[in-house]
Amino acid sequence: MKKGIKRTLALVFAVTLMISLFSACTGKNSQSTPGKSETSPASSEQNNQSESSAVKTPLEPVKLEVMLWGDKPNQFDEIVDEFERQTKDTLNIDLNVTWTPLADYGNKIKLMLSAGQKIDLAFDAPWLNMPSLIANGSYIELDKYFNNDQYPGLKKAFNESLLNNNKFAGPDKQQHVYGVPLGQGYAPVYALYYRKDLAQKYGISEIKTYEDMLAYFDAVKNNEPGITPYMFNKDQYPPAWIIDGNRAIKIDQAKNKVWEVSTGPSGVAKLYIEDNKIKAAYLPGESTDALKDFPAPFNTIDYTTNEEILNWHEKGYIESNAINRKDAQDQFTAGKGGSYLQTLDSYVALENALKAAVPGSELGVYVYENNVRNMEPASLITEFKFWNFLSIPATSQNADRSMMFLDWIFANQQNHDLFEYGIEGKNWIAVGDDKYKLPDGVDPGQNYVFPGYQLTWNPNYMRLAEAYPQDVVKYYGYVAQDTTFLKHISSGFSFNGEPVKNETANPSFAKMAADNSGFELGLIKNVADNKAKQEQNLLKDKRLQEDIQKIKAELVQQLQAFLDAQ
Amino acid sequence: MKHEGIRDLAKNRYIYLMTLPALLFSLIFSYLPLAGIAIAFQDFNPIKGVFGSEFIGFRNFEFFFRGQDWFIVTFNTVFLNILFIGFGTLLSITLAIMLSELGKSLFVRGMQSIMILPNFISWPIVGLFSVAFLTADTGTLDGLMKGLGISDAYMDSSIWPVILLLFSLWKGAGFGAIVYLAAIAGIDKGLYEAAKIDGASRLQCIFRITLPMLKSTIIMLFLLALGGIFSGTLDMIYSLVGDNSFLFPTTDTIDTYVFRTLRTQGSFGMSQAIALYQSIIGFILVLLSNQLVKKFDKDSSIF
Amino acid sequence: MRLSSLWSLSTLFYILTALFSLFCVYPFVLVLTSSLTDEVELIRNGYSLFPSNWSIAAYKAIFSTSTIPRAYLVTIFVTVVGTCISLIVTSMIAYALSGRKLYYRNHINFIFYFTMLFNGGLVSFYILVTRYLQLTDSIWVYIVPFVLNPWNMFLMRNFFNEIPDELYESSRLEGAGEWRILWQIVLPLSLPALATIGLFYALMYWNSWQPALLFINNDKLFSLQYIIMQIIRNIDIAQNIAVTSTAGSLINTQRPPAFTVRLATAMVTIGPIIFLYPFLQRYFVGGLKVGAIKG
DSSP states (O other): OHHHHHHHHHHHHHHHHHHHHHHHHHHHHOOOEEEEEEEEOOOOOSSHHHHHHOOOOOOOEEEEEEEEESOOOOOHHHHHHHHHHHTTTTOOOOEEEEEOEEEEEHHHHHHHHHOOOSEEEEEEOOOTTEEEETTTBBBBBOOTTTTTTTOOOHHHHHHHHHHTTOOOOOOHHHHHHOOOOOSOOOOOOOOEEEEEHHEEEEEEEOOSHHHHHHHHHHHHHHHHHOOOOOEEEOSSOOOOHHHHHHTTTHHHHHHEEEEEEEEGGGGGGEEEEETTTTEEEEEEEEEEGGGGOOOOOTTTOHHHHHHHHHHHHTTTTTOOOOGOOHHHHHHHTOOOEEEEEEEEEEEHHHHHHHHHHSSOOOOOEOOOOOHTTTTTTOOOEOOOOOOOEEOOBBTTOOHHHHHHHHHHHOOOOOHHHHHHOOOOOBBEETTTTTEEOOOOOOOOOTTOOOOGGTTOTTTTTTEEETTHHHHHHHHHHHHHSSSGGEEEETOOOOOOGGGGGHHTTHHHHHHHHHHHHHHHHTOOHHHHHHHHHHHHHHHOOOOHHHHHHHHHHHHHHHHHHHHOOO | HHHHHHHHHHHHHHHHTHHHHHHHHIIIIGGGGGGGGGGGGGGOOOTTTTTEEEEOOOOOHHHHHSSHHHHHHHHHHHHHHHHHHHHHHHHHHHHHHHHHHOOHHHHHHHHHHHGGGGGGSOHHHHHHHHHHHHHTTOOTTTTHHTTOOOSSSSTTGGGGHHHHHHHHHHHHHHHHHHHHHHHHHHSSSSHHHHHHHTTTTTTHIIIIIIIIHHHHHHHHEEEEHHHHGGGOOOOHHHHHHTTTTGGGGHOOHHHHHHHHHTTTOOHHHHHHHHHHHHHHHHHHHHHHHHHHHHHHHHTTSSS | HHHHHHHHEEEEEEEHHHHHHHHHHHHHHHHHHHEEEEEEHHHHHOOOSSSSSOOOOHHHHHHHHSSHHHHHHHHHHHHHHHHHHHHHHHHHHHHSSTTOOTTTHHHHHHHHHHHHHHHOOHHHHHIIIIIIIIOOGGGGGGGGSSOOOOHHHHHHHHHHSOOOHHHHHHHHHHOHHHHIIIIIHHHHTTHHHHEEEHHHHHHHHTTTTTHHHHHHHOOOGGOOHHHHHHHHHHHHHHHHHHOOOOOSSSSSSSOOOHHHHHHHOOOOOOHHHHHHHHHHHHGOOOOOOOHHOOO
């Protein structure tokens, strides 16, 4: 018996002891941060004029915890080492970047904040956590770091109007900078990529108009049975983009003082605004009576685009059911798609993939928005907003140092390019001031490719790959000019959905979006009838109607207040 | 009663000691975090934490329970789960019995190993392939479906409970058979010998010996599965159905419904609230079933 | 008469099980061959058991990341150590709760069952592990929070229940302590149970990736499954991103890895673990009960 007790107890103790011992040990280990105490005097090897004026005395070492998403780029550790080597005597930062898959990134940030973990810089965006984290005070205001001579790099890269357009309303209802805005342009130029070799085979030398495009689709449909004329992913670029783009609907609306403003998951509202006063508003899902005060022809719902989509479907220009399509780009580059929609900067990637898979193929580009194609002014509507930001949580102790780090990156082209492109000569070669190419013999699959939109993108420091043809490059010049853009009336405004959080969480909105995809894919015949039926059903949903009215009222109130303050 | 209990603690102290590591584990990892349930009733703010966030009563539940959808979605969840559990158990038991009857040859053991392979393929990958099988015009099963009068599997919601059942059986039945095989292996071989001497046929042995001996395992596994009847479907259904609203009437479950709605919202409070709803109704169901089972067979109940 | 009925029943069983095995293996083989197909051909011609262009590019891409061998080590350590600890803890509690030994057994049963249904949510679990237990960036974070799985425990208890009471009585009469009964009598008789529960735990530890996502930032401690999950999740999101942002094309330079890579990851994650079950099959033999009682 005694032996029995001993052995039982011994085992119980052993197991629990083992567990706690090991976890304690390794727990302690993870906490000790190796301090890099460099005491060598400051003679930085890099010619950082802007830096030497800002930082005179050597700083204590600081470890910055940066949260970014996606895969860790190849050779990233080497770039960080190089950065730390260059700034050892000036910034003295131990840079630690954690990469998390995007699907989990949003939640992980929230969890880390809940547990009080150290985050100094985090990527965030209006489509991610920014609205809720700004509203509950998780991010600090960064206004004081900009237009500040202590941070010349930031001052140079971010001008007044850029900042003003990328402010958010904080808990104090005032507009502040809550994130460093990262972007290369205010609006991308979208284009329809097509198979020039096929077009030429069927007598169309180049697609220059909408009719040319339809002729191309016909030719492909009738002569190439294995190729779908227009290939798209269900959630990405449905035919409506091209059709609407061609009709220049948004520009038309804007010229008639009708503007679209997003309310988040509850849809995109249309507002009729005259002399900075909101005269009428409509949120999809509510009765079309709300449209009657809009100027014609915007006072009724127009189904022309849906009819045209159905037409495309019946003519066989699109797949019979694209609902499960997720790899449209791969299909196009493998030769199974006749055309594909993407931004202009995908040109090089698409061309490489296409040429590799389909011998004798040639990539053609058709910019389907007529005004844009002709490079006319005031053709792209924009709020001058960027979509990617770097924010600093309120729990960080190193806000100043983090901003100094960013100041360094934006101080000059050299610093910027270190992170954006890698080590010069090894990962890339400069071609002039604004282009670059890969060194010979470098395997693109193993090379350093950094997601600039998370740290480095800025309109002042852009380089284009040398391989872009002049056709594409000219559009980059076009979007670099301010005159190209038509300023959206709500520039600088972002809807704060917190007061109507429960209303926007109404599952009917998600269901509405899911139902609309049937129309978007051309799967539903008798468009007018079925749309009317859909409307009837939505009107019957009392809760939805109540929620829509509440959200609309909130939007109008917020937007009007914003407009009044202009 | 209490007296009896304390006497037992003393008499069986070594056995109670054996329960300690597990109980300690449960206390730390299962009971302490239960404090998080409070989030269901809070407007959770990560900076303020669990103890500082504002209490808002049942507001987090509102988005789900307003309107009719919650009923349809709960019904789908229960219906689909019962379908999967019911047929799955049946198939697993049948497979286990058949395999055990066929002996230990290399061929039989090989088949056993093959049957569990689908279990190792995650649902997202299965989803990729399901498209290839079921797509109209080009799918592998297209001819079969046309023969059955189904024009486009992805637009017809009525057949999807069957499709989902088939996927569930494919993935889980072989693996589920393992437990029953283990149970059968533990049956006293002497019983079979005695029966054969008495002239019983093989089928009779199966029905008179094997099945009754499996009874307690079957009941217990069934009871355990019962509690999860209101949840656990997200991975599978989202991978196969995705955002295809045509199929929602028969395949939308509580998990997928909430996931879709909160995908862009990401409110911890709201998702915790619905998880709580699922836990509570599952719990009530199991409490009742457990009591019922106790009446008939005291040793097969869970508690 | 009996001979022919024996013959036909077996044949029927053979046919049915063979059919089901085929049903199971066909898609599996398809995943395998597709992962070995040239990427472009896969997109163009779809899946096939006999592709015309073979290619191991997908596997090369996966194994080129130097973290994979290290991840195998991490995963193997976690699986072996975790399964051992889990089996010890689980058998102890399952044994204690089996039969009618303890007066408070149903109370304890309830304590465990309750935790199967009620969950405090991700936030409190996260805070517990990171703040109070300090398990961040430690290999033990894959094991410690998962040592006991109540479902496995109930299953094991169920197997122990099958052992007849007479066996206990005769051992107690000989003066054996509880520990000795468990270790020297019950466990050897429960080989199928141990093999089964061991398999389930091993699979759980082998497939573990969420702890890596939440608690581990040091890429030397990533589990195999986590690395693979990263690849798949990054692909899916890269394709959906354009919906939510209209400006600043995010995916112009970063192309998601090839389709075949996704399939190859499915194969690689399975890896050695499928050989575990065949290895354990030999333990699925009955106990020596009759002899034990009589002896």
